[in-house]
Amino acid sequence: MSVSSSTPRYKRVCLKISGEALMGSKEFGIDLDTVERIAEEVKQARDLGMEICIVVGGGNIFRGLQMAAKGMERASADYMGMLATVMNALGLQNALESIGVETRVMSAIEMTAVCEPYIRRRALHHMSKGLVVIFAAGSGNPFFTTDTAAALRAAEMGCDALMKGTQVDGVYSADPKKDPNAERFDHLTYMDVFKQDLKVMDQAAIAITRENGIPIVVFSLADGGIHGALTGSGRFTVISDN
Known part of the structure; x- marks a missing residue:
């Protein structure tokens, strides 16, 4: 889907x-140029009046599932992955604040020396004041992905949409980098994702967004991707029942 617009499609x-x-x-690790580009796009969207919260993963530093597959106890591996997300959140916070965007990092695992503990009402207050809130440490529980944490936070924050950045410009029937005949979708329902076993987000995340009526917007993180998806001027796939 591609919609030409200079105004945001969603408020939060x-x-x-x-x-x-x-x-x-x-x-x-972290590529500073990439983080700075993402921060600039988030700032552009924030300057349009949008309220934005961010959930970051940690796969660039530590992959809990891969370590568990190699024999590490799963809960310990997942906790290590959660700590990696805190490092990424602090890096993104630094990039945002260096361009004048006030942020708060809130962690589901308390570490008050470096960030705030996650408290829902406090997070809502920060967002209502125009701060960008970065959620770290997933949901704080092992055995749950950061995709599920993102769906959970989107519901808790009363978000109008969950924006999922990927390496391609939407959802395809197969990996378009491997299958040139892969079909690209403009719109899917939540049940389409389940029935076709599309690897968009894990099933728990899809279930949470479906139950709360939160559309998922899947887009590319390439140059301008975030701003384009938030304003509707780029290419993306929308997952919803509408």
Whole structure:
């Protein structure tokens, strides 16, 4: 879907950014140029009057599922992954505040020396004042992905949409990098995602957004992708029942 518009499509959104997205062209860690570009796009959207919260992943630093598959105890591996998301959140906070965007990092695992503990009403207050809130440490529980945490926070914050940034410009029937015949979708229902087993987000995340009527907007994190998806001027796929 591509809609030409210079005004935001939503008032309040939750933006899910994977840890891998912060790597840029690197194989590990944080690429500062990429983080700064993402921060600039978030600022552009915030300046349009949007209220934005962000959930970050940690796959650029530590992958809990991969370590569990290699024999590490799953809960310990997941907790290590949660700590990686805090590092990413602090890096994104630094990039945003360096361009004048006031932020708060709120962690589901308390570490008050570096960020605030997650308290729902406090997060809502920050957003209502125009601050960008970055949620770290997932849901604070092992066995749940940051996709599920993003859906949960989107529901708790009363968001109008959950924005999922990927490496492609929407949802495809297969990986378009591997299958040139993959079909691209402009719109899908939540049940379409379940029935076709599309790897958009995990099933728990889809269930939470469906139950709360929160559309998922899947878009590319390439240049201008975030701003284009938030304003409706870019290419994206919308998952909803409408």
